Amino acid sequence: MTPSKRPLFLPTSRKEMEQAGYDELDILLITGDCYVDHPSFGVAIIGRLLESLGYRVGLIAQPDWKDPEALKIMGRPRIGCGVTSGNMDSMVNIYTVGRRLRKDDCFSENGEIGKRPPHALTVYAQLVRQAFPGINVQLGGLEASFRRVAHYDYWQDKIRPSVLIDSKADVLVYGMGERPTPEVYRRWAEGLPLDGIRGTARLLGKKAAEAFDPKDQYLELPSYEETLADKDALMTSTRMIEAEMNYLGGRGLFQRYGDRIVVIEPPPEVLTPEELDKVHELPYARMPHPKYKGRIPAFETIKDSIQAVRGCPGGCAFCGLVVHQGRHVMSRSEDSIMRELDAIADQPFFKGTVSDVGGAAGNIYQSRYDLERCRRCKRSSCLYPAPCPNYTCTGLEIVRLLRRMSAHPKVKHVYINSGIRLDLALRQPELLRELISKHVSGHLKVAPEHLNPEVLKLMRKSSAEEFYKFMELFEKISKECGKEQYLIPLFISNFPGCSGKEMKTVDDFLEKHHWSLQQVQDYIPLPMTMGAAMYYTGKAPDGREIVVNRGLAERREQIGVLKKRRSGNAINSDPARRCWEKAPRRPGRNRPAGGFKKPGR
Structure with missing residues (x-):
């Protein structure tokens, strides 16, 4: 198919498959969010990435989780299914701190609740097994990252096993997924085993577990049974996981479940700036699928903003971002950001205001590291208890970027609404003055x-x-x-x-x-x-x-x-x-x- 005839969205129905020229799918993606074809939505990124590699990709958003027929509308995919609960952990999305149902779902049309089940990753994976017996199933997204090992579930107030146990999926991809996900589907297509793919976790059966040899490449976490019996085992496990999150030197982990073992491979290498640029410049429609007639609150929040970075150097104890994205900050190039600004400025909804430029924080763009020294690092934070001497972020590159964006002929205002890290801002005097004088929309978010x-x-x-x-x-x-x-x-x-x-x-x-x-x-x-x-x-x-x-x-x-x-x-x-x-x-x-x-x- 020539690029000019490529459909604006990934197929979501048999009719759209035919329009795309597909007689069958290679890969079916399932998500608990509405389908918004935008690089702020993980399933859109993975779908477009796989499509760019030549796979025929279809997507089903918010299926009826009680009916396996809901997944059969485009037929059985040739290679396998990828499952995500969406951009948030489903339990966080559904329930409040008081374990009550939330009054809205910002990832659903008109904020409607009830569109996804609790523990959606497990429910969707089991639904796939019912719809397509024997098919390959891959888990991904934030919920997969949060629940890749035995963990404490606040909403049920108990220890739950790795989501691989209940979901019976073949493989779990943790983190953002651009490196391991294509490798998983390539090996499935070629009939190859999945061992050794960084950024993945697998459940080994009894025989494979007996043959598993960790050597010095994998550390053993407290077993599931130990974690159930001794509360302190969860703290031990958490400290070990944090120490091995460094993609430069982190080792693999494994955790026993009776006579089975969950093997967690080392973290994947982060994307280079050039690779991150390519991911953000895949041919997204940059809007919700036209089947939605109402507003999708999450899209309204980000439609005129630009993600400039991934990762966070903070490692705050309450935040799950490092569990998913890691603490090494990846930054896009200025040119790529400006090309995205051109695309936003051409949208009919754009009124001249860029609502945000950033990510985990608005002042971590172009963070720098001494990578050779970082290989030995076991810190959970680059900034606490004191800034690491291997980490620098002057803020001068952000100043240059903001000035360049502000000079765009269709831009009236560029604001920073991600919030800023105070511990960095006080060491970025030029950026601090630039932000406060030109890029605050009357209010500036800070998080003491x-x-x-x-x-x-x-x-x-x-x-x-x-x-x-x-x-x-x-x-x-x-x-x-x-x-x-x-x-x-x-x-x-x-x-x-x-x-x-x-x-x-x-x-x-x-x-x-x-x-x-x-x-x-x-x-x-x-x-x-x-x-x-x-x-x-x-x-x-x-x-x-x-x-x-x-x-x-x-x-x-x-x-x-x-x-x-x-x-x-x-x-x-x-x-x-x-x-x-x-x-x-x-x-x-x-x-x-x-x-x-x-x-x-």
Whole structure:
């Protein structure tokens, strides 16, 4: 098929298959999100990447998870199926901190709830097995990354096994997936084994487990049975996983499940800037599939923004980003970003304002590393407890990029709404002045998260003094520019180790400065994060016992501290959602004993 005749979207029906010239699919992708063909949506990236390699790819979004026939609309794919729950863990997407159903789903048409099941990755994989017996099944996406080993599930309040156990999938791809996913399908197409693919995990049966020889290339995690019997085993596992997340020197891991073994290969190599550029410049339609007639909130949030980086150097204990993207920052080239800006500027919805340029933060673009020295690194953060001397980010490249974008003939404003890292910003004086004077849309997001020094240590966050200093600089530069601008700080309540005494530090600060918060957050333990290990064990990483508020009755006091300072409907109950929500939602009420609601159809 010539490029001029290529359909704008990946096929989602038999009719669209025929329009694409396909008599059968090679690969079928299944997602729990609406189909938005945009590089901010993981399934679109993987679909377009596989398509660019010559595979015939189809996509089914939000299928009826109770009916295997829903997956048969385009026939049985020749090579296999890829399954993702979407851009978020399905449990985070469906339930609040109070284990109540959320009132909306920002990845569904008109925010409608009930379009995906709890533990969607497992449900979809089992549905694939029913629809196409014997077919190859691959797991991917954020939920796969979060649940690749035995982990604590907050919503069920128990340890769950690797998602490979319940889903019965053949292979799991963790991380962003551009390197391992094509290799998985190539080997399937050629009838080759899947062992040794970096960025993947596999479940070995009894015979294969007996033959498995870890040598010095794999470390053994506490077994599933040990993790069930001893809470401290989860902390041990988490610390080991964090130490091996470095793609330059990280080793593989394995975990026993009775007479079976889950083998987790070392992290995949990050993409080069040239490769990341190519991924973002695949032929996306850059819009939702035309079958959707309503608005998709997540798309509305990102449609006029540009992702400039991947990864995060922070390694905060409450955040799952490093579990998925890693802590090494990958940056796109200026030219690639400008080409994407050209594409956005040509869209009919564009009014001259770029709402955001960034990623995990707005001031980590063009981070630099001494990679040879990084090979030996076992740190969980490049910035905590102090910035690593191997890591630098001057901010000067960001200044140059922002000035170049601002000079675009169709651009009126370029804003940074990703939020910025305070610990970096204070060492980026030219960027700080450029941001505050030209690229703040009246409000600038910052995330001190807390102000008590002991809680900040547990969070792996910079000191409160840096936040206070940043406040002074922000006010000073804003006045010099003649602008009335405000900070939007984010604080977390009920993080492990935070009692009412520690929370009073935040309350006293807010009282002193007469601040009304627009965005606050009650802590949710995300699977595989250090925060989840602390919450589950009741211990800090060094083994000392810490206070943990578990039920809503215990949590209510600290939630109240932030809610009373809140302006409008601005409670946000987890870090995974806040990068997508412009208007965070209220947490649910307390649930009675006996579990939590399941979404209806």
